[in-house]
Amino acid sequence: MTGTGHEEPGRPAGPVRRAVLDRVLRTAAERAAAPGGLRFTERQLYYEVCRVLQPWHRAPRRTRFTSPPPLSYPAYRAALSRLGPGTVAGLLPPVVPGPREAAGRHTPEPDLFDYGLPRLLVCESDDIAGMLRANGVPTESACPVYGVAELPLEQGVLRMLARAERATVYLLHDASARGLTFPARFAGTVDVPDGVRVVPLGLRPRQAGALHLVHGRGWAYAAVPVEGPAPVVVGGTAPGKSPGKSPGKSPGKGPGAGSEAGPGAGRGAGADAGPGLGLGFALGRRERDWLRRGRFVELAAVNPASLIRTVHRLVREVRPPRSPLAELREARRAGFLTWPTG
Numbered sequence: 001m002t003g004t005g006h007e008e009p010g011r012p013a014g015p016v017r018r019a020v021l022d023r024v025l026r027t028a029a030e031r032a033a034a035p036g037g038l039r040f041t042e043r044q045l046y047y048e049v050c051r052v053l054q055p056w057h058r059a060p061r062r063t064r065f066t067s068p069p070p071l072s073y074p075a076y077r078a079a080l081s082r083l084g085p086g087t088v089a090g091l092l093p094p095v096v097p098g099p100r101e102a103a104g105r106h107t108p109e110p111d112l113f114d115y116g117l118p119r120l121l122v123c124e125s126d127d128i129a130g131m132l133r134a135n136g137v138p139t140e141s142a143c144p145v146y147g148v149a150e151l152p153l154e155q156g157v158l159r160m161l162a163r164a165e166r167a168t169v170y171l172l173h174d175a176s177a178r179g180l181t182f183p184a185r186f187a188g189t190v191d192v193p194d195g196v197r198v199v200p201l202g203l204r205p206r207q208a209g210a211l212h213l214v215h216g217r218g219w220a221y222a223a224v225p226v227e228g229p230a231p232v233v234v235g236g237t238a239p240g241k242s243p244g245k246s247p248g249k250s251p252g253k254g255p256g257a258g259s260e261a262g263p264g265a266g267r268g269a270g271a272d273a274g275p276g277l278g279l280g281f282a283l284g285r286r287e288r289d290w291l292r293r294g295r296f297v298e299l300a301a302v303n304p305a306s307l308i309r310t311v312h313r314l315v316r317e318v319r320p321p322r323s324p325l326a327e328l329r330e331a332r333r334a335g336f337l338t339w340p341t342g
Helices: 015-033 042-053 073-083 110-114 126-134 155-163 179-189 205-211 285-292 304-315 324-334
Strands: 119-123 145-147 168-172 197-202
Touching: 015 042, 015 073, 042 073, 110 155, 119 126, 119 304, 126 145, 126 304, 168 179, 168 304, 179 197, 205 285
Parallel strands: 119 145, 119 168, 168 197
Antiparallel strands: none
């Protein structure tokens, strides 16, 4: 169903359109909370509304593409306001910006830092970090979750990572030119102990394309090269100790950041800042072309249940089961039970 289309800012919706939007919103809220009454953010609910209106997520994943939003963010907010506060079950309140406090300083128990910590997750979005915490990810995967506003990590947390064998810090970010620099920005902010792995999990443009997520438009990122490798590649062990460590600790917002944000997705994280100091991955040509068109996809665009399930799997480093077809292809490459030639 795509009949709602784009609404012009300031143009009031008619009664039929309002009734349709209200029904779509309730359907989207039920899907966002499934299964088991998950908690979700306001932007996650917006993208769930987009999936109800435009179900591209059902398309085959072999064909990778993202799509513009079928509904403007102001129209969604107007529909949400009509339902009234507290009427959407599972909707989390927005994170209120406050004074920066290093992660780990909240506890009055100094003995806590005497233990080892095998894994830790840092999200570029504070809202997503709060959503993962609200849904029990730290407890179920034994993995504390922090947002970027809680950086740098407290020294006690760093000592816990150093005490654990093969400790890993996982980074979760948007698929945007700014988001892809999150590993480099993290390396410039946190002095990760030697031997601790730092593993970027994504989201990357190709992953967003496979999931057919809704994209927004922000900067035309001219900093993304058309040819050649990405400017900075950070990954592996202790990027804070690597030669590619970013010199600046807080790249900040670029001039005029977000001024070209698309009307559909609102001011998402990808539209809110410049490209930063360097990319965190070596990008393919299609990914760079996608970024140069000013597109971005937020983590919030991923269905809440899918995001939680993926985070659990990635931080536990559980490999997905292989399909029989993939095993057959590998066997054929190895020559097992293949027809002789010649």
